[in-house]
Amino acid sequence: AAAAAEEAPGAAWATGGGGRSRARRRAVGVVMLTAPVDAPLLDTYSMMIPALAMGNIIVLRLPSTGGLVHLLTADALAHALPLGVVNFVSGPCLRTSDAIMRTGLVDCLGFTGSSEVLGRLLALHPQPQRLRVFSQVGGKNVAVVLPDADLRAAASELVAGSLRFNGQSRDALGLVLVHDSIAEDLIA
Numbered sequence: 001a002a003a004a005a006e007e008a009p010g011a012a013w014a015t016g017g018g019g020r021s022r023a024r025r026r027a028v029g030v031v032m033l034t035a036p037v038d039a040p041l042l043d044t045y046s047m048m049i050p051a052l053a054m055g056n057i058i059v060l061r062l063p064s065t066g067g068l069v070h071l072l073t074a075d076a077l078a079h080a081l082p083l084g085v086v087n088f089v090s091g092p093c094l095r096t097s098d099a100i101m102r103t104g105l106v107d108c109l110g111f112t113g114s115s116e117v118l119g120r121l122l123a124l125h126p127q128p129q130r131l132r133v134f135s136q137v138g139g140k141n142v143a144v145v146l147p148d149a150d151l152r153a154a155a156s157e158l159v160a161g162s163l164r165f166n167g168q169s170r171d172a173l174g175l176v177l178v179h180d181s182i183a184e185d186l187i188a
Contacts, residue, residue: 027055028132029107032100034093035070036112037063039171043136044070047110052086056108061097062090093117101125108132140174147179151186 031051035044040063048058062070067090077086089096100106104126111118115137122128143161145154161173178186 025054029056030059030105031056031108031110032059032061032097032106033110034061034097034112035063035067037065039112040066040069043112045073047134048086051108051110052081057084058086059100059106060086060088061093061100062088064090064092097121098124106131108134111135111137114138141171142175142177143173145176145178145182145186147181149182151182155186 033044033047033051044060048060051058060070070088074086074088089100098121101109101121101124106125107130109121109125109131111121111133112135118133118135118137122131122133125131141161143158145151145158158173158176162176164172
């Protein structure tokens with residue numbers, strides 16, 4: 001049986017770090033994706049394209065602000081894929097995402113946002129233990145400054161990375177780790 005599992009279609013074993021993991025590349029069913037407001041294309045399609053490639057059905061909940069950017073994509077996908085493969089839903093998150101999760105028809109959730117909202121969505125699913133989730137929540141983007149860094153260039157990049165979009169972007173730096181030997185020089 002172990003040999004048969006080893007050869008299962010779409011299965012791959014990887015060894016590293018003292019352990020072994022298995023990834024099966026196959027459809028899981030209905031994948032609901034939440035499109036974030038601050039990076040509606042990059043984050044959304046980096047979740048959607050692999051899910052489509054594996055043969056999943058997509059339900060994409062558009063953000064209430066910035067959702068119009070997806071209309072051209074919706075039109076292109078409507079001409080390229082069979083009806084119902086990619087489905088677009090718009091409206092307030094509390095009404096749309098919550099209602100979809102309560103149905104129990106979602107097999108996988110791709111989510112970008114706060115850990116509180118993710119927790120609420122998971123709690124709404126009738127069988128959260130079977131729900132697959134991939135998410136980007138509550139992250140603190142980290143910058144590391146090593147002893148051999150050009151401190152003037154590092155300081156400039158740290159300021160730019162922290163304050164771009166007034167610091168209101170998910171990719172803004174939230175934490176800076178500086179080697180003790182250069183910390184005072186960097187601050188000066």
